Amino acid sequence: MFSPSVLPDIDRHPCLCGESSHPYVDHGRRLFARSGGYTAQLFCCTACGHKNFTPPPPPTALNEVYSTAYFNDDAERTLYAQRYAAPSFDMADDLAVPLAQHAGRAARVHEFGCGTGLTVHHLRKRGFDASGSDWSEEAIAFGRKMGNDHLIHESPTRPADIHDLDVALSNHVIEHVNDPIQFMRDMAAKLSPGGVLLLRCPNGDGAIARRMGMLFDPLFYYPHHIHYFSAYSLAACARAAGLKIISITATSRFTPGLREAVFPPVFGDDDDLLRAASTAFESEELQLVAGLPSHPAVSVDLSLTSPAPSARSLETYDSHESFHLGGPWSYDLLHETLEGCCPMEWSAEHAYWYFGRCFINDHWMAHYGTEYRPGLSFVAPSDGTYEFEIVSALRHAWLPEVRLIIDARRNETRHWIESPAPRTFIRRASLATGERFTIAVENPHPTEQKLVTLVRARKIAG
Ligand SMILES: [Zn+2]
Numbered sequence: 001m002f003s004p005s006v007l008p009d010i011d012r013h014p015c016l017c018g019e020s021s022h023p024y025v026d027h028g029r030r031l032f033a034r035s036g037g038y039t040a041q042l043f044c045c046t047a048c049g050h051k052n053f054t055p056p057p058p059p060t061a062l063n064e065v066y067s068t069a070y071f072n073d074d075a076e077r078t079l080y081a082q083r084y085a086a087p088s089f090d091m092a093d094d095l096a097v098p099l100a101q102h103a104g105r106a107a108r109v110h111e112f113g114c115g116t117g118l119t120v121h122h123l124r125k126r127g128f129d130a131s132g133s134d135w136s137e138e139a140i141a142f143g144r145k146m147g148n149d150h151l152i153h154e155s156p157t158r159p160a161d162i163h164d165l166d167v168a169l170s171n172h173v174i175e176h177v178n179d180p181i182q183f184m185r186d187m188a189a190k191l192s193p194g195g196v197l198l199l200r201c202p203n204g205d206g207a208i209a210r211r212m213g214m215l216f217d218p219l220f221y222y223p224h225h226i227h228y229f230s231a232y233s234l235a236a237c238a239r240a241a242g243l244k245i246i247s248i249t250a251t252s253r254f255t256p257g258l259r260e261a262v263f264p265p266v267f268g269d270d271d272d273l274l275r276a277a278s279t280a281f282e283s284e285e286l287q288l289v290a291g292l293p294s295h296p297a298v299s300v301d302l303s304l305t306s307p308a309p310s311a312r313s314l315e316t317y318d319s320h321e322s323f324h325l326g327g328p329w330s331y332d333l334l335h336e337t338l339e340g341c342c343p344m345e346w347s348a349e350h351a352y353w354y355f356g357r358c359f360i361n362d363h364w365m366a367h368y369g370t371e372y373r374p375g376l377s378f379v380a381p382s383d384g385t386y387e388f389e390i391v392s393a394l395r396h397a398w399l400p401e402v403r404l405i406i407d408a409r410r411n412e413t414r415h416w417i418e419s420p421a422p423r424t425f426i427r428r429a430s431l432a433t434g435e436r437f438t439i440a441v442e443n444p445h446p447t448e449q450k451l452v453t454l455v456r457a458r459k460i461a462g
Contacts, residue, residue, distance in 0.1 A: 017236035019047035050233030056178040066135040084146040092122030107166035113173030117143030133160040164192040184241035204228020206284040243290035251285040380431035385461040390425040
């Protein structure tokens, strides 16, 4: 069973901005992640809002993830083959705009962490002199099989031999690496004197994280995402890497999901709210354009607004209760143990409720796939009236609803959960010793990682 005691009990560690990070708190608890045998805790900087897992997964674990665990099923291959054959690819279309703006339509672009090279392929079709490299040998081999000859396999110890680039491009990679400052330095070393680094990553201080906390953020997962950048920490990282910041913005790529998540649909609603959110860097994706100190562009000064609320509420944390969650590596555990409901038991040792060996951890559950119907089954330790606070939200804004079933003593109620905007249900039940209160999920769709449900249980009367 998971034990928070395996982690060093530290209160702070240095942030990449030069200030210090403290334990991040969500819904009154610290956040722990466990995956592939590694456990880490999420920290947050009070100065720049940067969040990261500490300790980071060892390089051997990352090698395992990126050399084999990615890109290993037929459905994925089929999808990528279709995208290769399609006339265009939305990611490349979207990137083509800033690429042309900062480096021209025929720029020499190299994408670091290009996966199967889809973006490279479609950028070439648009006239860019694009190439790419990736740690995954399989992904590169697949891209080459698709006819893309502009891909190179590289590894952390054997970087790609590339130089004099107009653009060093990186799309959702920096959040995966242990040392983001070194990552930017390595990219900067490949630039021509007038070249630019163009980097995109999830916004770890985006609208969903700010309004609901990281548990509900669709881009929050360990061990893949180690760092969660704010606009300010991304800027700090670039400066620490010796780069000049030319622009730092939020993109609108996740706008439909964001809209669902943070602004309940209102008739006549328009894009103004979203634009306002993006302006405040609360969109779900950040974009940095940076150059070498000799680059002729004028360096922008990022005026700081207040950091994330999570960074301001550290004093509320409760070290007696701990959250943790699995990641995509936990599929096996799910296969092994999820048959109907998992028992929820009180751990006197750790003073929290736990759910055994499965993807239902502590007071939180995530739902994967259609073949399972996971649930939390609370077993009353003594006669009394208990109150349950159930908060549920979809993790993927663009996927359809799932059903949450609340069964208080055979008095079943069903609710459709339709968006990442969390819905809260309060239920009370008088239970006899050993009696169960069940919360289950029914998912009619063959998709993964659908729903997060947070449950708090407390006894309100004996
Ligand atoms: Zn910081």
